[in-house]
Amino acid sequence: MMADVSQCRVGICGLGTVASATYNLLTRYAPLIQSRTGTDVTVVHVGCRRDHPDCDLSNVRVSRDIFDVVRDPEVDVVLELIGGTDPALALVREALATGKHVVTANKALIAEFGAELFDLADTNNVSIRYEAAVAGGIPVIKAIREGLVGNEISRVAGIINGTTNFILSEMEGVGNRGFDEVLAEAQELGYAEADPTFDVEGIDAAHKLTILSTIAFGVPLEFEAIYTEGISQVTVADIRFAEQLGYKIKHLGITARDGEGVELRVHPTLVPNSALLAQVSGVMNAVMVTSNAAGETMYYGAGAGGDATGSAVVSDVVDIARDHLGIPSAGYGASDMTTLPIKLIEDIESPFYLRLTARDKPGVMASLTSILSRYNISIESLVQRDANADEVPVVIITNRVRESAMNAALAEISEQSSVTGGITRIRVL
Ligand code: HSE
Numbered sequence: 001m002m003a004d005v006s007q008c009r010v011g012i013c014g015l016g017t018v019a020s021a022t023y024n025l026l027t028r029y030a031p032l033i034q035s036r037t038g039t040d041v042t043v044v045h046v047g048c049r050r051d052h053p054d055c056d057l058s059n060v061r062v063s064r065d066i067f068d069v070v071r072d073p074e075v076d077v078v079l080e081l082i083g084g085t086d087p088a089l090a091l092v093r094e095a096l097a098t099g100k101h102v103v104t105a106n107k108a109l110i111a112e113f114g115a116e117l118f119d120l121a122d123t124n125n126v127s128i129r130y131e132a133a134v135a136g137g138i139p140v141i142k143a144i145r146e147g148l149v150g151n152e153i154s155r156v157a158g159i160i161n162g163t164t165n166f167i168l169s170e171m172e173g174v175g176n177r178g179f180d181e182v183l184a185e186a187q188e189l190g191y192a193e194a195d196p197t198f199d200v201e202g203i204d205a206a207h208k209l210t211i212l213s214t215i216a217f218g219v220p221l222e223f224e225a226i227y228t229e230g231i232s233q234v235t236v237a238d239i240r241f242a243e244q245l246g247y248k249i250k251h252l253g254i255t256a257r258d259g260e261g262v263e264l265r266v267h268p269t270l271v272p273n274s275a276l277l278a279q280v281s282g283v284m285n286a287v288m289v290t291s292n293a294a295g296e297t298m299y300y301g302a303g304a305g306g307d308a309t310g311s312a313v314v315s316d317v318v319d320i321a322r323d324h325l326g327i328p329s330a331g332y333g334a335s336d337m338t339t340l341p342i343k344l345i346e347d348i349e350s351p352f353y354l355r356l357t358a359r360d361k362p363g364v365m366a367s368l369t370s371i372l373s374r375y376n377i378s379i380e381s382l383v384q385r386d387a388n389a390d391e392v393p394v395v396i397i398t399n400r401v402r403e404s405a406m407n408a409a410l411a412e413i414s415e416q417s418s419v420t421g422g423i424t425r426i427r428v429l
Helices: 017-028 030-037 088-097 107-123 140-147 162-172 179-188 203-217 236-244 306-322 364-374 403-415
Strands: 007-013 040-047 061-063 077-080 101-104 153-159 247-257 262-272 284-291 295-302 352-359 379-384 391-398 419-428
Touching: 007 017, 007 306, 017 030, 017 040, 017 306, 030 040, 030 306, 040 306, 077 088, 077 306, 088 101, 088 107, 101 107, 101 306, 107 203, 140 153, 140 203, 140 284, 140 295, 153 203, 162 179, 162 236, 162 247, 162 284, 203 247, 203 262, 236 247, 236 352, 236 391, 236 419, 352 364, 352 403, 364 379, 364 391, 364 403, 403 419
Parallel strands: 007 040, 007 077, 040 061, 077 101, 262 419
Antiparallel strands: 153 247, 153 284, 247 262, 284 295, 352 391, 352 419, 379 391
């Protein structure tokens, strides 16, 4: 436990982009933080392989072994800002087990090992906080866990990966640039990782959505249960067709709850132009929460970057120092977690955007629509491009339909000799 609630001694593990920004915020704004919160927050120990050119470490203990920070009896709160799970997991386990509070920006760590770490924190009567793990500088965990505490939440839908949003926004812009070209630009600008799989295949967003679902609905952290699709299959043609029909294509994380279960899915989604989420472009993040009392609220801001993410880390440190809420790490106590099942993607309903290529001959549309109607799927909009060719693209937006019915209808449609090539399907918000 902390020696003195009015004093909080911080140890920082790592000194990369987020850690160096956090160090500078904590040291530069210590007087401001104290005047706002009554808490004297001091960085006493930094563990890093090498110094950082932006940080003056002359008044702080520096170790090259990050475990020295955890083992320092003067450290009350350990900031785990190294990322990855090895050795972050061992570091956080040791910190909690030895009675130190932990603040982390590590979404993979919380999404995959959070349940164990929350238990460990509870057993040792300490806190673990992770605001910075979801949507960087946007205080969305605080907003849901505290600001909306008097609400029943029905849905959380967000753009929670800046790299994919940047790529889709650029593809949407002038020039008809495709996925590969824009991804290369994102890498050059330093948005996408050198190995961009985590971003573009939706794993980063899935980690963040796992955490949001727990905070919003008390779903035990279940990273493996998420349905995940990335954006590598989205084409400029799909973006243009969607535009004609009044939509933008966004990569969304969606979690929703009804009496039957919990939806947990990450995939490209058609979002109506009128929706606020459609206006979020570039690397920015936004999370839309639908709840019964507050209605729809949206949280927008920078989802990455040292200062923005550091801002969230500082807020967690101050919360721990004040410990004024005493809320459980997962937002719900262990015995209050929901037992509702995570729905299979086949059981989830949504409208669909379909794009296929068909031979331009009489009866083709009739056979398509008859297959759809047999599965009770009606058509909301349809675009058929007369390309003056033997084959024409057909784009359809359907009504709300169960994924299993759509799968069955598409299996039949793809067997039609008039349908050539694959069928693109994107869910609509
Ligand atoms: N790679 C992440 C993104 C950074 O693009 O949003 C922060 O998690």
